[in-house]
Amino acid sequence: MKTPICEMCLHSDTLCPECKEKVNSGKVTACDIRIARNLFSISREVKDLDNVEIIKCMESPNLIVVICKEGDAGKIVGSNGIIVKKLASILQKQIRVVEEPKDKEDMIKKLLHPVPVLGINILYTPHGEMLKVIIPKNKRPPASDEHMSDIMKKIYDQDMVVVPEE
Numbered sequence: 448m449k450t451p452i453c454e455m456c457l458h459s460d461t462l463c464p465e466c467k468e469k470v471n472s473g474k475v476t477a478c479d480i481r482i483a484r485n486l487f488s489i490s491r492e493v494k495d496l497d498n499v500e501i502i503k504c505m506e507s508p509n510l511i512v513v514i515c516k517e518g519d520a521g522k523i524v525g526s527n528g529i530i531v532k533k534l535a536s537i538l539q540k541q542i543r544v545v546e547e548p549k550d551k552e553d554m555i556k557k558l559l560h561p562v563p564v565l566g567i568n569i570l571y572t573p574h575g576e577m578l579k580v581i582i583p584k585n586k587r588p589p590a591s592d593e594h595m596s597d598i599m600k601k602i603y604d605q606d607m608v609v610v611p612e613e
């Protein structure tokens with residue numbers, strides 16, 4: 448399993464000097480470490496997790512987005528969502544697993560999956576640009592607007608609002 452911290456640090460409660468340096472420079476966050484270590488401990492029972500790669504984890508007050516290598520999301524979610532459910536109950540937050548996005552639009556689509564994105568517009572507000580994501584009238588976004596927006600702000604420095612089509 449590949450994660451933002453090294454394999455040795457997955458096994459231990461402390462960090463090696465190299466991983467500590469990544470934390471100090473902000474490259475690796477507490478959330479990255481929590482997700483990596485918890486997934487690692489689950490991987491002792493779930494063989495499918497052996498070869499997955501966690502690239503980055505993003506956290507808002509109620510949501511953690513795990514960004515993984517392309518092709519790995521299904522393994523991290525687990526059959527019937529068993530692994531994300533486990534993670535969610537350990538970390539007390541909703542978990543979304545997203546394969547590494549190609550760009551901002553791709554990230555939005557993956558974040559909202561399985562809800563289809565019908566359009567993305569830019570709104571100009573007094574506080575700056577905001578992405579307006581349009582979804583079908585009868586669908587509900589998979590996570591709260593506010594928390595998905597929080598994640599988008601962290602990655603792309605842009606707020607986001609999800610609205611149903613008119």
Ligand SMILES: [Zn+2]
Pocket residue numbers: 452453454455456462463464465466467
């Ligand atoms: Zn390390």
